[in-house]
Amino acid sequence: MEQLISDLFHQSIEAKIEHAESLVEPLQNAASVITNCLLQEGKLLICAEGISESLATTLAHCMLNGQQLERPGLPTVVLSRTLHDQDSHNDPFSAQIRTLSSQEDVLMVISSGSMRPSLLAAVVSAQQNNLGVIALTTPGCEQIRGQLRSSDVELFANNVNQYRIQEIQLLILFCLCQLIENNLFGEVS
Numbered sequence: 699m700e701q702l703i704s705d706l707f708h709q710s711i712e713a714k715i716e717h718a719e720s721l722v723e724p725l726q727n728a729a730s731v732i733t734n735c736l737l738q739e740g741k742l743l744i745c746a747e748g749i750s751e752s753l754a755t756t757l758a759h760c761m762l763n764g765q766q767l768e769r770p771g772l773p774t775v776v777l778s779r780t781l782h783d784q785d786s787h788n789d790p791f792s793a794q795i796r797t798l799s800s801q802e803d804v805l806m807v808i809s810s811g812s813m814r815p816s817l818l819a820a821v822v823s824a825q826q827n828n829l830g831v832i833a834l835t836t837p838g839c840e841q842i843r844g845q846l847r848s849s850d851v852e853l854f855a856n857n858v859n860q861y862r863i864q865e866i867q868l869l870i871l872f873c874l875c876q877l878i879e880n881n882l883f884g885e886v887s
Contacts, residue, residue, distance in 0.1 A: 709862065728832045743805045744805075745817065750864070754806075757806070767883060769879065775798060779791075792822075805820060807833050808867065811836040811837070821846070825847065
């Protein structure tokens with residue numbers, strides 16, 4: 699049992715270390731996109747499905763309450779799957795994007811590792827409304843990747859284990875929030 703616990707911790711650490719170099723530039727780009735959005739009085743819209751919904755809530759909490767320093771909340775909205783027309787099962791987010799967004803806003807989609815048509819529809823809707831897009835993707839998200847414009851940012855967690863992906867994405871979100879705070883309020887030691 700002790701060995702299994704040790705192995706699980708090491709697997710988690712190794713998975714994160716494997717992504718350290720490949721995510722530096724995309725994280726910097728994503729932080730810049732969101733920082734610019736906020737400086738233009740925009741807001742961050744977040745949508746996710748399945749197990750990734752908890753990641754959306756965690757990011758919103760960090761954005762609204764601060765991570766490393768006491769600061770004003772940053773405008774963030776988690777889009778809900780429950781606020782949609784039941785006839786549009788594959789598109790629970792587009793009406794919210796059309797209704798709640800302005801051109802200064804950024805949409806973040808978080809994929810849990812299985813391609814969800816609703817997340818692709820959200821990206822398309824955001825682009826039609828001239829929003830920037832940040833996509834946390836995984837293997838199997840080729841359609842989302844193919845939809846992204848050169849101005850959009852992809853944060854790719856390359857792992858086959860959806861739970862390991864969640865760990866990597868959680869770290870991505872914590873890093874992103876810290877970078878945004880640094881951009882807006884100066885570096886915190």
